[in-house]
Amino acid sequence: MRAIVAGAGIVGLTTAIALRKAGIETVVHEQAPEIRAAGAGLGLWANAVAVFDELGLGERLRAIGRPAEMYFRGPGGELIDPPGFSVDDHRYLLVHRVRLNDLLAETVGPDNIRLNSRITGYDETGDGVTARFGDGSTAEADVLIGADGAYSVVRSQLVPGSDAVEHAGHHAWRSVVTPPEGVAVDQGVIVVGDRRTRGGYVPTVDGTVYWLVNQLAADPLRGTAKEQAAERAVHLDTTGWNPALPALIESTPDDKVLYNQIMLVPPLSTWVSDRVALVGDAAHALSPHITAGASLGVEDSMLLARLLVAADSVPAALAGYERDRIPHYRLVNELSKKVEESATPEEFAATYVAFSHWMLNR
Numbered sequence: 049m050r051a052i053v054a055g056a057g058i059v060g061l062t063t064a065i066a067l068r069k070a071g072i073e074t075v076v077h078e079q080a081p082e083i084r085a086a087g088a089g090l091g092l093w094a095n096a097v098a099v100f101d102e103l104g105l106g107e108r109l110r111a112i113g114r115p116a117e118m119y120f121r122g123p124g125g126e127l128i129d130p131p132g133f134s135v136d137d138h139r140y141l142l143v144h145r146v147r148l149n150d151l152l153a154e155t156v157g158p159d160n161i162r163l164n165s166r167i168t169g170y171d172e173t174g175d176g177v178t179a180r181f182g183d184g185s186t187a188e189a190d191v192l193i194g195a196d197g198a199y200s201v202v203r204s205q206l207v208p209g210s211d212a213v214e215h216a217g218h219h220a221w222r223s224v225v226t227p228p229e230g231v232a233v234d235q236g237v238i239v240v241g242d243r244r245t246r247g248g249y250v251p252t253v254d255g256t257v258y259w260l261v262n263q264l265a266a267d268p269l270r271g272t273a274k275e276q277a278a279e280r281a282v283h284l285d286t287t288g289w290n291p292a293l294p295a296l297i298e299s300t301p302d303d304k305v306l307y308n309q310i311m312l313v314p315p316l317s318t319w320v321s322d323r324v325a326l327v328g329d330a331a332h333a334l335s336p337h338i339t340a341g342a343s344l345g346v347e348d349s350m351l352l353a354r355l356l357v358a359a360d361s362v363p364a365a366l367a368g369y370e371r372d373r374i375p376h377y378r379l380v381n382e383l384s385k386k387v388e389e390s391a392t393p394e395e396f397a398a399t400y401v402a403f404s405h406w407m408l409n410r
């Protein structure tokens with residue numbers, strides 16, 4: 049069997065590793081001239097780490113990660129620990145996105161990745177699929193997997209009218225920096241603050257620190273990305289208990305502050321055709337207030353590879369994949385919505401850990 053994966057993000061690369069491990073000849077096509085990860089830190093939950101363990105990458109993954117725990121504080125610094133959950137529901141591994149993508153790309157192997165190769169569409173026949181690329185070339189395979197992110201070209205052909213939409217007023221700022229002189233960061237601090245702002249910082253494995261600020265329902269933005277992040281960090285410390293976050297933001301060079309308008313892919317009623325399937329953000333770009341899009345996405349990769357190996361035919365495997373994923377993500381969206389709509393830090397912390405508990409214990 050031959051597969052084409054469109055997109056060399058975390059989920060596309062993981063899909064290629066899972067397929068190749070299952071004996072499926074797989075080539076990844078990436079539009080960019082290099083494998084690069086936009087972003088800074090990434091929290092991988094135990095469900096994602098289990099996928100990488102199964103793919104034989106667990107040890108190398110842990111070597112580039114630092115264990116962390118997602119406990120929230122209120123804007124006055126008070127720790128919130130919702131009752132009824134164990135520490136395992138809070139634990140995750142913080143990795144640097146660039147190092148994770150490098151590890152995954154190295155595992156797929158450069159011979160199996162085509163750079164500068166933007167998929168522009170595909171044609172399905174009864175017994176296969178032909179992918180078309182921006183340079184006029186084509187490639188044939190038994191299955192095409194769209195892992196091309198929130199703005200997926202594969203999705204736009206498979207499910208017309210399913211464009212990603214702005215999550216109005218929802219913005220994120222983040223970076224990874226070396227802490228400035230006098231700022232010691234030996235443990236993570238994440239705050240659910242005033243004005244629907246959330247953020248804080250987490251130390252990485254190499255002595256740098258990942259800081260992030262998110263805001264839902266933000267006023268129109270003014271100033272540079274760094275100024276916008278600093279303006280919102282004020283909502284995360286109402287009593288002066290935590291000067292580290294503003295200091296980390298202040299020490300970040302302007303061009304290293306990554307800003308995103310958050311985009312969402314509306315829930316899809318179709319994830320597959322006979323020869324084409326969607327994985328990762330291409331199928332379900334979620335609001336990052338649950339910080340789990342990638343962790344959920346790599347589960348798509350593993351499930352798809354398992355079904356392609358076990359089913360009698362590609363169409364049967366893809367139909368089984370869709371039957372599983374649609375109700376699964378309906379629940380993800382319901383739980384995520386509860387977190388988003390929380391009125392207080394306590395409610396946010398409780399609905400968040402209810403989500404992570406569900407994700408890790410299904």
Ligand SMILES: Cc1cc2nc3c(=O)[nH]c(=O)nc-3n(C[C@H](O)[C@H](O)[C@H](O)COP(=O)(O)OP(=O)(O)OC[C@H]3O[C@@H](n4cnc5c(N)ncnc54)[C@H](O)[C@@H]3O)c2cc1C
Nearest residue numbers: 055057058059079091167196197328329339340341342343
């Ligand atoms: C602020 C923020 C914080 C987050 N934090 C976390 C977190 O802590 N933990 C977590 O699990 N998730 C987190 N997420 C979600 C996570 O970032 C995404 O779910 C994940 O990166 C999606 O990976 P992907 O491979 O599906 O898509 P992408 O990472 O978007 O990769 C898509 C790839 O496809 C390529 N591509 C696009 N179009 C084409 C084309 N036509 N042809 C060929 N290639 C193409 C792109 O260049 C890119 O390389 C966060 C998201 C945000 C916005």
